[in-house]
Structure formats: C-alpha cells, structure tokens
Amino acid sequence: MTIKLNDYWVSRLVQMPETGMGYQKVDVTFKDGHILKGLIVLNAEDCQTEEEFNVMDIVDIKIHKG
Amino acid sequence: MGYQKVIATLNTGGKEHGIIVNSQVFLKEGEYPWQMRMDWNYVQNETQKSSLIVTDATLIHREPETLKGVRHIVLANEKNRILANRKSLEATYARASGDALYKTLLTESQNFSMLAANAAAENAPITLTELAEIFKRFSAYADDKRVTPGKGLTAGTFATTKEDADANIKTGTDAVARYALPNSKPASNVFTISPAKDTEVKRGTAQPANNQPGGGVEVIFVNGLPGGTVTGPITIPDK
Numbered sequence: 001m002t003i004k005l006n007d008y009w010v011s012r013l014v015q016m017p018e019t020g021m022g023y024q025k026v027d028v029t030f031k032d033g034h035i036l037k038g039l040i041v042l043n044a045e046d047c048q049t050e051e052e053f054n055v056m057d058i059v060d061i062k063i064h065k066g
Numbered sequence: 067m068g069y070q071k072v073i074a075t076l077n078t079g080g081k082e083h084g085i086i087v088n089s090q091v092f093l094k095e096g097e098y099p100w101q102m103r104m105d106w107n108y109v110q111n112e113t114q115k116s117s118l119i120v121t122d123a124t125l126i127h128r129e130p131e132t133l134k135g136v137r138h139i140v141l142a143n144e145k146n147r148i149l150a151n152r153k154s155l156e157a158t159y160a161r162a163s164g165d166a167l168y169k170t171l172l173t174e175s176q177n178f179s180m181l182a183a184n185a186a187a188e189n190a191p192i193t194l195t196e197l198a199e200i201f202k203r204f205s206a207y208a209d210d211k212r213v214t215p216g217k218g219l220t221a222g223t224f225a226t227t228k229e230d231a232d233a234n235i236k237t238g239t240d241a242v243a244r245y246a247l248p249n250s251k252p253a254s255n256v257f258t259i260s261p262a263k264d265t266e267v268k269r270g271t272a273q274p275a276n277n278q279p280g281g282g283v284e285v286i287f288v289n290g291l292p293g294g295t296v297t298g299p300i301t302i303p304d305k
Contacts, residue, residue: 010211014211014212014220015220015221016222017221017222017223017286018212018222018223018224018286020224020246020247020248020272020275020284021203021204021205021224021225021226021245021247021253021272021284022203022204022205022207022210022224022247022249022253023249040248042249043207043209043210043211043212044211044212045211
C-alpha cells in the first residue's frame with residue numbers, strides 16, 4: 001500500500017539525498033520505538049509499505065544504509 | 067596531501083607559520099582554503115601576482131604517534147581502474163615478449179575496466195560538469211519535489227546525461243527499466259537540467275535493482291543546483 005507523508009516529512013525528505021532517480025530508501029521510526037527498515041518513498045511523499053501506520057506516529061525518518 | 071607544515075622566513079624578513087603546497091606555494095596559517103579541491107590554476111595565477119618569496123623554511127616535524135590509526139582507503143572504481151591499467155601494461159609486455167599469457171591479461175584488464183565504469187554514482191568520486199553540459203531527470207510526478215520552487219534542485223538529486231536519455235529513453239517505462247526505479251507508474255515527466263560549468267557531480271551506472279536491469283548513466287548533483295537551472299517537465303509516452 002502507499003501512505004502519503006505529511007508536509008513536515010516531505011520537507012525533511014527533500015533535504016536528504018536520493019537513493020536513485022525519484023526515490024529514497026528509508027528507515028522509519030515510530031513513537032512506540034519500532035522501526036520499519038528499507039521502505040521506499042517516491043517523490044519524498046509516497047511511502048510504500050506492507051504495514052499500515054499513522055503518519056502522526058512517525059518520530060524519525062533516516063536514509064537507509066546498506 | 068602534497069603539503070608540508072613549515073615556519074617560513076619571507077623576503078621581508080618576517081616569519082610566518084603555514085603550509086607549502088606541492089613544493090611551490092606558501093599559504094599562511096589561517097589564510098588557506100582548507101579544501102585541497104581548490105582550483106590549482108587559480109592558486110598558481112595568484113602566486114604570479116605575489117612579491118612575497120620564501121627565503122628559508124623550517125619544517126614542522128610531525129610525530130609518528132599522530133599518524134597511527136590513519137586508515138587506508140581505496141575507492142572501489144579507482145581500485146579497479148588501477149588494476150585495469152596494471153593488467154593492460156602486463157599484457158603489453160607479454161605480447162612484446164611473445165608470452166601466451168597476453169590474451170588472458172588483456173581479458174583481465176578489460177574486466178577491471180568494466181567494473182570501474184560500472185560503479186554506482188553513489189560510490190563515485192566527485193567530478194565537475196563541463197561547459198553547457200545538459201542533463202535529464204525522469205519522474206513519475208509532474209510535481210517533482212526535488213525541483214525547488216525557483217526551478218533548482220535540492221542536494222543529492224539524481225539525473226542522467228542528455229546523451230544517455232536521448233539514446234535510450236523513448237517512454238516512461240524505458241526510464242523505469244534503465245534507471246532501475248521502483249515506480250509502478252512510468253517516469254514520463256522529463257525535466258531538463260542546465261547547470262553551470264564546474265558543478266559538483268558524481269557519475270556512475272544504475273545498478274540492477276527493484277526488479278529492473280539498470281545500466282543507465284546516473285548523475286548525482288551533490289550540492290543541488292540554484293534556481294533557474296531546471297526546465298520542464300515535458301511528457302513522453304508511458305509505453
């Protein structure tokens with residue numbers, strides 16, 4: 001499924017480097033401490049994920065390493 | 067990196083702490099741009115204008131203790147380029163001496179050359195753009211977030227060369243395959259990028275990923291681009 005990130009995270013992601021043309025591979029950290037690793041975000045806004053989540057529960061997004 | 071720390075005596079009689087770069091130029095401490103990426107031609111031109119000359123210098127010794135733990139690195143594509151050159155030289159000698167290993171060495175050299183050329187842009191060293199060099203960016207989104215409101219690019223944005231795009235991309239689906247994109251939608255919006263000469267970029271080849279073959283030229287605008295350097299998008303057929 002695709003989850004649309006809000007303006008706050010879009011503005012953060014556009015300041016981070018891309019992984020390839022038009023996308024970033026990211027690790028998303030949530031309020032409860034769990035992390036979804038290696039998610040693809042297209043155009044800094046469309047997050048591809050198999051696990052549904054609430055954007056308001058995100059506390060951090062980092063570019064995935066490795 | 068090509069410099070020595072010294073206490074220099076100048077022709078004015080004064081003494082200054084600084085560095086001598088490449089055994090040619092003295093830069094006073096606190097006055098040097100401490101990126102050795104500075105334009106060497108510019109430095110040499112400035113040198114010609116100066117009347118200050120080092121008449122004597124005392125080298126500032128560096129204790130071996132301070133060098134322990136320095137890490138040895140070899141960038142992947144640089145290593146392969148060096149190995150390719152080495153094998154090529156060995157092949158030349160082998161051919162000249164009638165050695166049957168000639169063909170094997172030549173093949174090894176070509177393999178290393180291919181590895182060097184195929185390194186991903188992310189791992190490549192920073193290079194500079196040429197005068198009037200044009201780049202293209204393919205996106206599934208007409209409202210591409212990496213393009214700033216002033217029509218520049220944010221740092222770390224990917225693109226490709228105009229040559230690679232013109233020769234290989236006729237549709238948005240072509241772009242998804244050649245640049246190994248994870249999009250389910252074709253990247254049919256094409257932006258044209260016209261950076262100033264000497265813009266910092268990394269160049270490489272899109273590696274296979276996202277169930278796509280890759281193989282296209284990829285270029286990263288390391289520091290992004292100022293406004294007025296991006297036009298478009300125009301749209302190309304999806305399929």
